[in-house]
Amino acid sequence: MKNMIKILVVALTTLSFSALGFAQAKPATPATPATPAAPATEKKTEMKSEKAKTHRITGEVTSLDAKAGTFAVKEKDKEIKLTADSKSAKSALEKVKVGDMVRVSYTEKDGKMIASSVKAEPKTTAAAKPEKATEKKADVTEKKPATK
DSSP: HHHHHHHHHHHHHHHHHHHHHHHHHHOTTTTTHHHHHHHHHHHHHHHHHOOOOOEEEEEEEEEEEETEEEEEEEEEEHHHHEOOOHHHHHHHHHHOOTTEEEEEEEEEEETTTEEEEEEEEOOOHHHHHHHHHHHHHHHHHHHHHHHH
């Protein structure tokens, strides 16, 4: 009987110490609040990736839908389809027509190219000079017969 009491006391003592060990482990694991901190760091990482790099392209407008705010710009050998998101970009699209040269600043979001600004580029001076030169030559030839 004494042996049984000793075994029972040892078993109860072991269980009580192991229960204390479990009790200490629970406060030591405020990992549940720390786990939401991990998604917070993931959100910061996502925010960094959401801040997409702004790209710029200068090219010729190949298609345009000012009401929908969509257009396409061709630069050298590639064509980029864009969507205007800001009011200023949409109002600039209303002033542009197909064939005009534009400078566009855009970012890529969810696989779409979102234009933040659209500016019409002036015609190159080389292209403008031949038009003026031909006009002057036409004027000179018309004046010569009138003076003779």
